[in-house]
Amino acid sequence: MQPKPAEEIACCEPSYGPQSxxxxxxxxxxxxxxxxxxxxxxxxxxxxxxxxxxxxxxxxxxxxxxxxxxxxxxxxxxxxxxxxxxxxxxxxxxxxxxxxxxxxxxxxxxxxxxxxxxxxxxxxxxxxxxxxxxxxxxxxxxxxxxxxxxxxxxxxxxxxxxxxxxxxxxxxxxxxxxxxxxxxxxxxxxxxxxxxxxxxxxxxxxTFSFRERVVLIPVELTQILKPLLWLIVIAFLLSGIGWDVFSIKAAWLRGLMLIAAAVTGIISGAVLAPAFLPWIPTRTFALKGGITGLITGAGIVWLLWEKLDGWGALGLIFCTLAISSYMAMNFTGSTPFTSMSGVEKEMRKAIPLQMIAGLMAVVVWVGSAFAR
Amino acid sequence: MKDFRYLSGVSTLKLDDASCVGCGMCEIVCPHRVMTVENHKAKVVDHDGCMECGACATNCPSNAIAVTPGVGCAAAIISTWLKGKEASSCSGVKCC
Missing domain, CATH: 3.40.50.11600 (Rossmann fold)
Incomplete structure (x- = not known):
C-alpha cells in the first residue's frame, strides 16, 4: 500500500458538512x-x-x-x-x-x-x-x-x-x-x-392609502420603459425636421427638450397622479393625469424658456399633457375601486382627446421649427 | 373608501328584490360595502361604490344579483379591443 499524498488527507478528513x-x-x-x-x-x-x-x-x-x-x-x-x-x-x-x-x-x-x-x-x-x-x-x-x-x-x-x-x-x-x-x-x-x-x-x-399606492409606482414605470425607447427615437427624428429638411444639430438639441417633456409626462401620470390621487380634483383618471400634466408641462416650459419660442412651448405642453393623461388612465387597473363599465366610459371619451393632444404635440412642435 | 369615488351611474349591478332570501352573503363579500341587509332583504345602499368585481353575484344562493363582472383596467380593456377577449393580456398572466 502506498501512503496517500498529504494534500488529499488534508482536504477530506478534518471537517464534515452537516448530515442531510x-x-x-x-x-x-x-x-x-x-x-x-x-x-x-x-x-x-x-x-x-x-x-x-x-x-x-x-x-x-x-x-x-x-x-x-x-x-x-x-x-x-x-x-x-x-x-x-x-x-x-x-x-x-x-x-x-x-x-x-x-x-x-x-x-x-x-x-x-x-x-x-x-x-x-x-x-x-x-x-x-x-x-x-x-x-x-x-x-x-x-x-x-x-x-x-x-x-x-x-x-x-x-x-x-x-x-x-x-x-x-x-x-x-x-x-x-x-x-x-x-x-x-x-x-x-x-x-x-x-x-x-x-x-x-x-x-x-x-383601502388605498398613500403607502399602498406608492409601492405600485415602480411597476408602472417599468412597463413604460420599452415604449419610452421608441418615444426617444421618434422625438429625435421629429426634432430634426426644419428648413434644412433635417438637421442633426436640431435633432439633438430640440430632441432632448422633447424627451424631457415626454419623461415629465410619464412622471406626472405614473408617479404624481397615483401618489396624489384622492387630492387631485375630478373623478376620471385621464383628467387627473391631464391636470398634473398641464402643471408639470408648464413647469418644464418654464425651465426651458430661454431655449423656446411660444409655439415650441405649446408643443411641449401638449406632449406632457397627452402622455400624463394616458399614463394616469392606465393606473385604473392598479386601483381597487374602478369598475369596468366606468373605465370603458372614461376611455371612450379620453382616448380620442389624448390622440388629438398627441397629434397637436407633433404638429405644433414640428411647426415651431419652421416658425423661426 | 369614501375618499375614492369613481364615475357615478355606470355600474351594471342589479338586485332582484323578489328573489332575495336575505342571507346576507352579499353584505359579507362586498369589498366596498355596497349592500346591507335590512328586514331580511338585501338593499343596495351605495350603487356608485360598486366596482363590478362580481363577488356578490358569485355567492348569491338565489341568483338575486346580476352584475357584468370585469376588471376596471384601461390596459386590459385596450388589449381586449385590439386582440379580442381571449387573447387579451388579462386572461393570460401579464400584468396583475
Missing amino acids: SPYERSGYRLCLFVEDFVQTPVRPVPKVKTDLSSIDIFGTIKTRLNISRMNYKVAPGLYCVGNPNPKSPVLVTANYKLTFDVLRKQLSGLDVWILVLDTQGINVWCSAGKRIFSTEEVVRSVRHSCLDQVVAHRKLILPQLSATGVSAQQVKKGCGFEVVWGPVRANDIKPFLDNGMKAEPEMRQV
Whole structure:
C-alpha cells in the first residue's frame, strides 16, 4: 500500500458538512422559510417561519421593481404555522410569494394550517378575478392535500377578496368544507380569529392609502420603459425636421427638450397622479393625469424658456399633457375601486382627446421649427 | 373608501328584490360595502361604490344579483379591443 499524498488527507478528513435532514428529497430543495415539519396522518407538513429573512425582503423589493415578478411563487399545498392540531383553523391563500409572505408574517404565535392554492403566482384578488383562484381550485386543493384526514373540522377560512372567484356554496357541495370569509387584509386575521371568526365592518372594506399606492409606482414605470425607447427615437427624428429638411444639430438639441417633456409626462401620470390621487380634483383618471400634466408641462416650459419660442412651448405642453393623461388612465387597473363599465366610459371619451393632444404635440412642435 | 369615488351611474349591478332570501352573503363579500341587509332583504345602499368585481353575484344562493363582472383596467380593456377577449393580456398572466 502506498501512503496517500498529504494534500488529499488534508482536504477530506478534518471537517464534515452537516448530515442531510430526513426531509430532504433527491431533486428537491428545502425552502428557507420552512423551519421544521409537523407530522400528520397523511404526510409531514412543512412548518413555516413567521418572520421574513433578508432573502424574502430582497425578493419583495425585486418583485416590486418588476424583476421576474411573474415567476415569484411558492409550491402549492399544505403548510402550517406553530403547532397546529386537527382542531386548528385552515387559512386558504394564493401561491404568489408576496401574498404568502404577507400572510405568514401576520401569524406569529398562532397554530394554523395554511392551504396554498395554485394561483399561478398571482395574488388573491387578481387571480380570483381571472377565475384561477376558483371554486374548482379550492376543491381540488382540499382533495389533493387530503385535508379531511389532517383536520377534524370542516371549515376553510378564505380571504374575502377571493369571493370574486369562489362560490362558498359550491365549495361546500364539492368537498364538504364550509367557507368562512376572512378579512380583506392579513393583519386583521388575529383579531378575526380572537373574535370567533367574525370580521368587523372595517375589516371587510378595501383601502388605498398613500403607502399602498406608492409601492405600485415602480411597476408602472417599468412597463413604460420599452415604449419610452421608441418615444426617444421618434422625438429625435421629429426634432430634426426644419428648413434644412433635417438637421442633426436640431435633432439633438430640440430632441432632448422633447424627451424631457415626454419623461415629465410619464412622471406626472405614473408617479404624481397615483401618489396624489384622492387630492387631485375630478373623478376620471385621464383628467387627473391631464391636470398634473398641464402643471408639470408648464413647469418644464418654464425651465426651458430661454431655449423656446411660444409655439415650441405649446408643443411641449401638449406632449406632457397627452402622455400624463394616458399614463394616469392606465393606473385604473392598479386601483381597487374602478369598475369596468366606468373605465370603458372614461376611455371612450379620453382616448380620442389624448390622440388629438398627441397629434397637436407633433404638429405644433414640428411647426415651431419652421416658425423661426 | 369614501375618499375614492369613481364615475357615478355606470355600474351594471342589479338586485332582484323578489328573489332575495336575505342571507346576507352579499353584505359579507362586498369589498366596498355596497349592500346591507335590512328586514331580511338585501338593499343596495351605495350603487356608485360598486366596482363590478362580481363577488356578490358569485355567492348569491338565489341568483338575486346580476352584475357584468370585469376588471376596471384601461390596459386590459385596450388589449381586449385590439386582440379580442381571449387573447387579451388579462386572461393570460401579464400584468396583475
